[in-house]
Each structure stands twice: as structure tokens, then as C-alpha cells.
Amino acid sequence: MRLELKSVLPFLIPAGLIVLWQVLASAGEISQSVLPAPTQVVAAGWRLALSGELWANIWISTWRALTGLAIGGGIGFALGLANGASKLSERLTDPSLQMIRTIPHLAMIPLVILWFGIDETAKIFLVALGVFFPIYLNTLHGVRTVDDQLVEMGRAYGMSPATLFAKVVLPGALPSIFVGLRYALGIMWLTLIVAETISASSGLGYMAMNAREFMLVDVVVLAILIYAALGKLADSGAKLLERATLSWHPAYVSR
């Protein structure tokens, strides 16, 4: 009984807010042009889902997000590992990277539009740029803070550089890498929303901007909620992965 109450507790406030929102909207306290009732948003979602428009837009946005993450995250991960392991590589690349980091990646939007127009490349480039730094910095930090004593043990016990990396360095850096990944996921959606809102001919951001022109407030609210849901989904996925790979960690063992 106690346990049930505990698991329901986090949902009480959101559920209450939705009920309140519905009641106020139905009573006409909130104008439809400001905020449509939850039922209207659901109806809009149903309409767009039936026409297939919703799925197409979710799909294209997700594809952009994940492609950008794979490219920017992949490069960040590789450079983080290289610079954590090799002083030479770090000397060569880290100062330049730190310099680029001072530019907010969204400030690049006008330039990116000039370079790539408004096609896919522009959005993927922005996402990749946005997720690069959290993954790079946290991977680098993770590799650097691997316990030296364990590395020495590995060497003393005859591990080859490849084995040392796979058995000692990478697992030791993993908790930090996950911090970077979860941070990057947030930036990934944020960047995509901004990029799609400013310039796109498909995707959730485009759907929202298009709906705004036709005063379809329910679709705008729907798009916002879907963004939130996708963000939550990505975070939960990362959390699940984290829990699966860090099951040795005392912080995850007990839970």
C-alpha cells in the first residue's frame, strides 16, 4: 500500500495540472486562441496521426537528431579518448577545440544557412556541433581521471595497450562519458528545435511554425509536448543504458 502511494506520488502534480487546465479551458476561463484544452490537443494529435503527417515529421526530426548525435558525438568521443591517452594529440588539438568552444553553436545559424542553405546538412551540422563539446569534454575528463593505480596494475600484469584500454581505461571513463551523453541529448533536441523553427520544410519545428501561420494553436501545443516526450524518451534510454553498463557501480547496485 505504501509502495503504491510512493510510485503514484510523482504523477500527482502533473495530473492535477492537466485536470485544472481542462476544467479552466472548458469553463472558458482560458481563451482557445491562447491555450486550447487538453482534449483539443489530443484531437489534433489524432487528426495528424491519421493523416500520417505527424509520423513523417517525428521521423524526420528524430533522424536529424540521431544523425547529428552520431557524427558530433562520435568525433567528440574519439577525440576525447585520443587526447586523454596521448599528450601529443592533446597539445595539437585541445587549444583549438577550447577556442571553438567559446562560440555558442547557435550563433552559427546565419553562417550555416549561408553555407548549406536550409537542407538537411545545415540542421545535422548544428546538432553535431552542439553535442560535440559535452561528449568531448566528459570523455577527456573520464579518461584523465582513470585511477593511475589500476593502470599501473594492468601494465604490471602484462596487459597490452589494447587490453588496457578495453579493460581499464574505457570502463573507468564510462561514468563520466554517460554524464556527457545525457547532457548532449538535451542539447541535441534544443538545437534541432531552434534550427527547425528557423528554417525547415519538414520536421516537428516546421509543423509548429506552419501551424502558427494558420493559427492552429492546438498543433503548436502538440508539437511542444512531442518535443518534451522525445527528450524524456532519449534521457530514459540513456539512463537505461547507463544502468546496464554500470551495474558494477555501488550507486547502481543497490537500486
Added chain:
Amino acid sequence: MTDHALSGFAFSPSAASAVRTVHARGGAPVALRGLAKSFGAKPVLSGIDLEIPAGQFLAVVGRSGCGKSTLLRTIVGLESPSAGVVAAARGDEARIMFQEPRLLPWARIVDNVRVGVPGGKTKADAREAARAALAEVGLADRAGEWPSVLSGGQKQRVALARALVSRPRLLALDEPLGALDALTRIEMQALLERVWREQGFTAVLVTHDVSEALALADRVILIENGAIALDIAVDLPRPRRRGSPEIARLEGAILDQLFGNGASEDALKESVA
């Protein structure tokens, strides 16, 4: 398996008959000639000549910071000498046990022991060897667990299993029992003595505990001012009885050297430096 691990307990008379040589490769000798080691401009060891015959149990004692760990690490090749020659077993024939267990927290106990298995074995064989080594230290039933759930003494036993699984001919021990409570220490000392007798490797034990050195070693050396200040044979039958008059006499001799004439000189030197 746990009682088996304790059957070599120092006070038990049956321990003497527990000698087995099934998988043993025997000990390997160690020879240091004119060994010197300095870090930057700071000399730590100088002019060390030391011959350790195969299978001997040598204990190294001395003040904190006198260079015991440096000597040990040079013997197993973790530090290279600044001058002189080191001749000792290498690769999987030489193993070191550190003061900390240094287990990989993300690897199960059995996989931690597998780290010590020499290359070229199949995964199944390596696992089998690791399990056998765990049984030897009385932890066969913990093979599948994470290191974080073990006690300090159990972690050190896993580290011992990892060191022993390759059947080394030289085992270097850098105060591996330093962090353990008194009772666990005595148990671990008995375990160490038992595996040493069974496998016949050459053992070099660094310790700050003179009575531990005298309980276990065939020979005790004292490092002072970067050189061997005392080198005494401990020709006493095993298992040794703690607090016997012979041990007390040797302990007195070592402590005299440490605190007697040496102490005031050292204090003077340190205050000048």
C-alpha cells in the same frame, strides 16, 4: 573451502605437512648489483648489492620513506634503476601485490583474477584457472560477485589469487596487509605462508611490522639511508610461535638498529635538510 584456507594457520601443527608441489614452477633467484635509484636529484637507494636465492622468503623493513617500495618496484621492473643491474624473473613469472587490492571495480571477482592468467589460454581455461586460484584463498563461492561487496581482507585475498594464478616464481609484496585489522592480518600471514610453502616461489615482502617480518621470513633486511643496514637470517622452525625468546631477541636487534644509534643521526639530518 574457507576452513581449508585457514588450515595453514601459524599455530596449527598440521601446517608443516601441507607441502604440495603439484603445479609449482619453483622459485627464481634475484640478484641486484650496485643498484642505485634516484628521483630527479633526490637519491633514494645507492650501492645495493643483494642476492636472493631461489625460494627464499625475504622481508624488507625500514622507516617510512626509506625506499622499501622503490626497491621492490625496481626488483619487479616497475621502476628502472638509475645505476647497477637487476637480474630477476619477468613477465608472468614475476608478480606484485600492492598495498591496495587494486581490483577492477567493473569486473566480477573471477574476472579480476583472470587478469593474472598468462595470455594464450582460452577463456574457459582462464576462468577455470581463476576459479582454482580463488579456491586456494578460500573465496571460491564469491567468484561471481562485484569487488565492492567484499571486505578489505577478502579484497586482498582476491589480489593474492590474481598474483598466484600464473604460478609466479617471484612474488613481490608491498605491505599488502598494512591496512588490515590485527586478526585478519594474522589469518592472511598464515595464508601467505601456506601458499609460499606449497608453491615454493621466491617471496619479497615489504613491511613496516618487524614482528610480521620475523613470523614469516627466512631473512630480514633493514634499509636505512638508501642502503642495507642490517641483513639477518631467521633460522627458526615453522610454524613460528609469536613471542618466543628467539624472535624477541631478533626483534630487539632490529629495533635497536632502527631507534638506537640510527635515530638521533637521522633526526639531525632531517632537521638540516
